[in-house]
Amino acid sequence: MERMMKPLALTACTLAAALAPVALTAPLSAQETDDAVTVTAEQTALEMRADQVIALLNGEIEPEDVLTEGFIAQVPPAQLKAISAAWTTQYGKALSVEELPNAGGTRSAIAIRFERAIARGGIAIDAGEDNRISELLIQTFDIVGDTPQKIAADLDALAGEVSYWFGPVGGGEPVLASQPEAQMPLGSTFKLYVLAALAREVADGKRNWNDQVTLGKPRSFPSGMMQDWPEDAPVTLHTLASMMIAISDNTATDQLIGVLGRDAVFETLVNSGHSEPALNDPFLTTREMFLLKSGPAGRLATYQRGDADVRLQVLDGLETFATPASEVEAAFLNGPIALDVEWFASAADLAALMRFMRETADPEAFAIMGINPSMLDSSRTDWAYAGYKGGSEPGVLNLTWLLTDHEGRDHVLVLSWRNDAASLDASALEAIAQRIHALPQ
Numbered sequence: 001m002e003r004m005m006k007p008l009a010l011t012a013c014t015l016a017a018a019l020a021p022v023a024l025t026a027p028l029s030a031q032e033t034d035d036a037v038t039v040t041a042e043q044t045a046l047e048m049r050a051d052q053v054i055a056l057l058n059g060e061i062e063p064e065d066v067l068t069e070g071f072i073a074q075v076p077p078a079q080l081k082a083i084s085a086a087w088t089t090q091y092g093k094a095l096s097v098e099e100l101p102n103a104g105g106t107r108s109a110i111a112i113r114f115e116r117a118i119a120r121g122g123i124a125i126d127a128g129e130d131n132r133i134s135e136l137l138i139q140t141f142d143i144v145g146d147t148p149q150k151i152a153a154d155l156d157a158l159a160g161e162v163s164y165w166f167g168p169v170g171g172g173e174p175v176l177a178s179q180p181e182a183q184m185p186l187g188s189t190f191k192l193y194v195l196a197a198l199a200r201e202v203a204d205g206k207r208n209w210n211d212q213v214t215l216g217k218p219r220s221f222p223s224g225m226m227q228d229w230p231e232d233a234p235v236t237l238h239t240l241a242s243m244m245i246a247i248s249d250n251t252a253t254d255q256l257i258g259v260l261g262r263d264a265v266f267e268t269l270v271n272s273g274h275s276e277p278a279l280n281d282p283f284l285t286t287r288e289m290f291l292l293k294s295g296p297a298g299r300l301a302t303y304q305r306g307d308a309d310v311r312l313q314v315l316d317g318l319e320t321f322a323t324p325a326s327e328v329e330a331a332f333l334n335g336p337i338a339l340d341v342e343w344f345a346s347a348a349d350l351a352a353l354m355r356f357m358r359e360t361a362d363p364e365a366f367a368i369m370g371i372n373p374s375m376l377d378s379s380r381t382d383w384a385y386a387g388y389k390g391g392s393e394p395g396v397l398n399l400t401w402l403l404t405d406h407e408g409r410d411h412v413l414v415l416s417w418r419n420d421a422a423s424l425d426a427s428a429l430e431a432i433a434q435r436i437h438a439l440p441q
Contacts, residue, residue, distance in 0.1 A: 044103050044104050045106075045125060045127075045131040046100065046102070046103050046104070046105060046106060046107075046108060046123070046125055046131075047097075047100060047103050048131075049066060049123070049125050049131060049132070049133050050097045050100050050103075050108075050110060050123055051097060052065075052066045052133075053066075053094075053097070053110075053112065053123065053133070053136065054094045054095070054096060054097065054112065056080075056084065057084045057087065057088060057094040057112070058084075058088065058093055058094050059081065059084060059085070059088075062077065063077040063080050063081070064077065066132060066133055067080075067132055067133050067134075068126050068129045068132045068133065068134045069129070070134065071132075071133065071134055071135070071136075086427045086431060087114070087119075087138075088114070089427070089428055089431055090116075090117075090141075090431030090432075090434065090435065091114035091115065091116045091117040091119070091141060091143075092114050092115025092116045092117075093114065093115050094112055094113075094114050095112075095113045095114060095115060096112070096113050097110065097111070097112055097113075098111040098112065098113045098118060099111035099120075100123075106124060106125050106126070106127060106131075107122070107123070107124040107125075107135075108122065108123060108124075109121070109122055110122060110123045112138075114141075115145075116143060116144060116145055116146050116150075116435070117141040117142055117143050117144055118141070118142045118144060119138050119140070119141050119142075120138075120139055120140050120141075120142070121136070121137040121138040121139040121140070122135065122136075122137045122139075123135060123136050123137075140378055141376075141378075142378075143435065143438040146435055146438065146439065148175050148176050148439065151176060151432060151435055151436060151439075152176055152178065154432055155176075155178065155415070155432055156178065158417055158428065158429070159419055159422070160395075160417060160418055160419030160420075160421075160422075160424070161179075161182070161184070161417070161418045161419070162178065162179070162415075162416065162417050162418075163178060163179040163180060163182040163184050163346065163347050163414075163415075163416040164176055164177065164178050164179075164180070164347060164414060164415045164416065165177045165178075165180040165347035165348065165351060165412065165413075165414050166411070166412070166413040166414075166436055167351075167411060167412070168409055168410065168411050169351060169354055169355055169358070169402075169409075169410040169411060169412055170355075170409065170410065175436075175439065176436065177347075179347075180346060180347040180348045180351075180414075181275065181346050181347075181348050182346055182347075182416075183275075183276055183279055183344045183345065183346050183349075184344065184345070184346065184347075184398065184416035184417075184418055185339050185342035185343065185344055185393075185396045185398075185416075185418055186342065186343045186344065186345055186391050186396075186398045186416075187342070187343075187390070187391025187392045187393050187396050187397065187398055188223075188248045188250075188253075188389065188390065188391030188392070189343075189345075189350070189389050189390060189391040189398040189399075189400050190280075190343030190345075190391065191244050191245060191248070191253050191389060191391075192245075192350070192353060192357075192369075192389050192400070193265055193268055193269045193272070193283075193343075193353065194244065194253060194256050194257060194260070194265055195241055195244065195245060195357075195361075195365055195368065195369070196268050196272065196353060196356065196357050196360075196361060196365070197260050197264055197265045197267075197268035198237060198241055198256060198260060198365075199241075199357065199360075199361035199362045199364070199365035200268065200360045200361055200362075201260070201264075202237075202361075202362040202364070202365075203360060203361060203362040207237060208237070209236065209237055209238035209241075209362075209364055210236050210237070210238065211236065211237045212234050212235065212236050212237075213234075213235060213236075213237070213240075213255065213259060214232040214233065214234055214235075215229055215230075215231070215232065215233040215234075215235055215251075215255060216231070216232065216255070216258075217231060218287060218319050218320060219251045219254075219287075220250035220251045220253070220254045220285070220286045220287040220290070221250060221286070221287070221290050221325050221328050221329075222250065222325075223247065223248045223249065223250060224243065224247060224248065224249030224250050224251055224252060225243075225247070225249060226243060226249050226251040226252050226255075227250070227251045229251075235255075237256070237259070238364070238368075239252075240252040240255055240256050240259075241256065241365075241368050242368050242371060244256060245368050245369055245371065245372070245389055246368070246371040246372045247372070248389075248390075248391070250286035250287070251286075253285070253286055254285040254286055254287055257283070257285050258285075262282060262283050262285075263283075265283050266280065266281060266282070266283040269283070271356065272349070272352055272353045272356040272357075273349070273352035273353075273355075273356060274345060274349045274352070274353075275346060275348065275349055276344070276346075278308070279344040280343055280344060280345075281308040281311075282308060282311055282312050282315060283343075284315075284341075284343065285319065287319050288315055288318055288319060289341060289342070290328045290331075291318050291319070291321055291323055291328070292314075292318070292338070292341055293331055293332070293337050293338050293341060294323065294327055294328045294330075294331035294332075295321075295323070299314060300338055300341065302314055303315075303341065304338065304340055304341060332393065332394055335394050335395065335421075335422060335423050336393075336394045336395025336396070336419065336420050336421065336422070336423065337394065337395075339393075339395055339396060339418065339420050342393075342396065347414035347416060350400050350412065350414045351412040351414065354402045354410065354412050358410065366385065366387055366402070369387030369388060369389065369402065370385060370386060370387045370388075372388060373386035373387065373388050373401075374388045374390065374399075374401075375388070375401075375434075375437055376434055376437070378438075379434065379437035379438055382437070382438075382441065383403045383404060383405060383406075384404045384405060384406045384408070385402070385403065385404035386401060386402075386403050386404075387401065387402040387403075388400065388401050388402075392424070392426060394423040394424075395418060395419050395420055395421075395422065395423060395424060396417075396418055396424070397415075397416070397417045397418075397424050397426055397429055398414070398415065398416045398417075399413070399414070399415045399429065399430065399433050400412070400413070400414050400415075401413040401414075401433075405441055413433070413436060413437075415429055415432070415433055417429055
């Protein structure tokens with residue numbers, strides 16, 4: 001997933017580049033270099049370079065030592081090192097070349113063993129550049145030897161506070177669980193409560209997905225694109241909901257909260273079984289959250305100290321303040337800020353929300369959650385259904401999936417991570433999520 005790491009970060013948590021099939025390719029170049037591969041009778045040029053890929057992935061040699069100039073021009077060393085680091089974080093150290101069937105040529109399929117996976121793809125070398133590597137394509141990772149215990153240990157090792165739960169919705173022992181009752185900031189995952197409120201009203205016949213509204217002002221700030229749409233543009237509730245969930249559009253979210261009413265969304269949160277609903281009273285819009293955190297310190301402090309009535313007074317008229325987007329973005333550039341001004345739920349609360357939605361929501365809500373499942377294709381086929389919403393801001397990351405197995409049983413995976421002192425490495429948690437997806441059912 002491109003990950004939107006602009007200062008706000010109420011973004012959909014998309015998968016980092018290191019979690020998707022990555023083609024590290026570059027056009028061939030005829031320029032000569034001085035460090036040719038020494039080829040022995042026992043080892044071909046391609047075998048020699050393939051072995052060097054292991055050292056390259058582990059950060060033991062520099063990209064410039066083994067890659068063609070064209071490769072480096074297309075994939076700069078810093079980018080390659082970041083991808084390699086993400087892979088080794090997720091799958092462990094690269095150990096050896098398992099397969100290289102066309103070792104005598106200049107191009108071959110390749111299988112690389114990591115500590116927890118076997119990577120499969122292709123490699124090519126350029127005889128015109130002293131047999132340097134001109135292409136490296138990693139297409140799939142087959143997980144080997146991973147266990148819930150190893151995954152739990154890696155989750156617990158993350159700096160800050162971590163809460164997680166993975167198990168069946170209808171009861172039974174979870175596969176993974178730690179602090180599932182802890183209230184954690186959600187980032188954009190809170191939008192599931194907005195979707196639940198809308199989908200219940202559609203199911204009850206109060207609204208229709210095709211109902212049309214006009215896109216008014218004020219608009220919120222990115223993530224999303226609807227903040228730039230024409231004023232009074234006609235949009236359906238279905239479009240707003242889809243944009244809210246699939247690309248985490250903040251303006252679409254605030255429009256829906258306006259249509260439904262702040263109180264109706266909060267009532268849905270209460271009715272879903274949320275264990276501490278007062279943490280979300282009043283139910284913030286995204287624009288309000290941004291303006292609180294980027295505005296005067298006194299206003300923010302009053303909101304932080306106040307009860308629900310005081311907070312509503314602080315919010316009165318706040319959305320109409322004309323604040324440049326650059327000021328809002330700048331407020332989030334220096335790490336976590338006021339993480340108590342957020343939307344909160346525990347992993348258990350989010351599992352309860354999924355049960356509640358299965359009982360009350362119009363089924364189209366689950367189709368909307370499935371637009372962007374944020375899973376590798378190899379894992380997605382293991383499940384009959386995958387719905388997803390994630391969220392983040394500096395110091396906050398939540399990833400939540402509703403997964404249905406091929407026997408029709410629902411499972412929920414919730415991963416929440418908070419660090420008030422530092423921004424988070426999103427790719428680390430996303431990598432662990434992919435390992436959980438790959439566990440045997």
